[in-house]
Amino acid sequence: MTTPLSSPPGGERIAVIGLGYVGLPLAVALARRFDCIGIDIDSNRIAELKAGHDRTREVTPDTLADSGLRLSECIEDAQDTDIFIVTVPTPVDSANQPDLRPVLGATRAIAAILKRNAGTILVYESTVYPGVTEDVCGPELERLSGLKRGVDFFLGYSPERINPGDREHTVDRITKVIAGENAEVTERLATIYGAVTSGGVFRAASIKTAEAAKVIENAQRDINIAFMNEIAQIFGKIGLSVHDVLDAANTKWNFLRFAPGLVGGHCIGVDPYYLSYKAQQLGMLPRVVLAGRSINDGMSNYLADEVHSRLGKAGRVLMLGLTFKEDVPDLRNSKVVNVIERLKWIGHEVTIHDPLADPQEAAHEYGLHVDAAALDRRYDAVIAAVPHARYRGWNGEDIARIVESGGLVADIKGIWRDVELPPDLRRWQL
Incomplete structure (x- = not known):
């Protein structure tokens, strides 16, 4: 009572x-x-x-x-x-x-x-x-x-x-x-x-029940994105863009379209670990949940390695975007940080530009320098990691101004798929 x-x-x-x-x-x-x-x-x-x-x-x-x-x-x-x-x-x-x-x-x-x-x-x-x-x-x-x-x-x-x-x-x-x-x-x-x-x-x-409902909402998204990331890697090996494949598949009435890419932030990149922790406490191995997390956590290294492979050498790389998603200043659990760390470990010189990220927070949380003047120079490779509105509206000339002749444009999210680049630039996207 x-x-x-x-x-x-x-x-x-x-x-x-x-x-x-x-x-x-x-x-x-x-x-x-x-x-x-x-x-x-x-x-x-x-x-x-x-x-x-x-x-x-x-x-x-x-x-x-x-x-x-x-x-x-x-x-x-x-x-x-x-x-x-x-x-x-x-x-x-x-x-x-x-x-x-x-x-x-x-x-x-x-x-x-x-x-x-x-x-x-x-x-x-x-x-x-x-x-x-x-x-x-x-x-x-x-x-x-x-x-x-x-x-x-x-x-x-x-x-x-x-x-x-x-x-x-x-x-x-x-x-x-x-x-x-x-x-x-x-x-x-x-x-x-x-x-x-x-x-x-x-x-x-x-x-x-309410606690469980919340934790599976984000775990479900994580697993679906993991599938997209896995097929992006499969299709990449046979020269197909996953975005082109998704455009075709999306014409089916019950196809669920998710986008491949980096999965960070305070929810989707974290919550599945809460579910898996509880499952393991109960003596169960949550294979699907952990497989999704493994794939998504591995995307940072995959992207860095693909960029390095296409450049063929260590060079000057511009990272466009540092926050965990587009058009927000949130830096929590940003997987772009892991891409940068991998590129630096390989030997690349990485410059970071982000119009929304707080430079002091980036320095404090990750020891990274956000360079407001980064777009005034040219690079061997430019990686569009976070599709902020500032970048989505660029045309071929805008992109060419920051990439050396023969350089690589790595369009992770496919924001420039319809943009015609100068013939002396190389393009790569998932």
């Missing part, structure tokens, strides 16, 4: 913990309907947001200013909160094992300010393997707070579905999957999330 929850829906006081690509858009959406505070331990991030600047470019200054969202780096400022929503990252470590330190750090911070008999709900949005919310975070909250789950506080889960740079599938338009540890919690969450999205809510059968 659980204690009735306090604070009726509509008057909820909500705190979003973690204001990155996921947390900030959610907090802004919630602040339009509820008393909402956004908490982030990065004081620089809070200062930037208070000044109206979102470095992720997910929220405009006007939207941020009009939302009414309160901001703080101090968890104590959220001590009277009814609903905590945790949106911190869930990366993997160097051995590709789940790194739950950010989630546990947020959990411990919240535990320090939980109140007895308050009926507070803690909702996790961070991607985890099934069981983390109830079997890891719940016991940690009880241990540190001295309070009882199901009496003093309650658990919920609502997987994030933010796609950086996507202006169509925003948090206020998508369907939100929700789950509470009991029916009352679930309905309270349905009211809150339903108030901020036109896509409605889906009540999952359980918290573990």
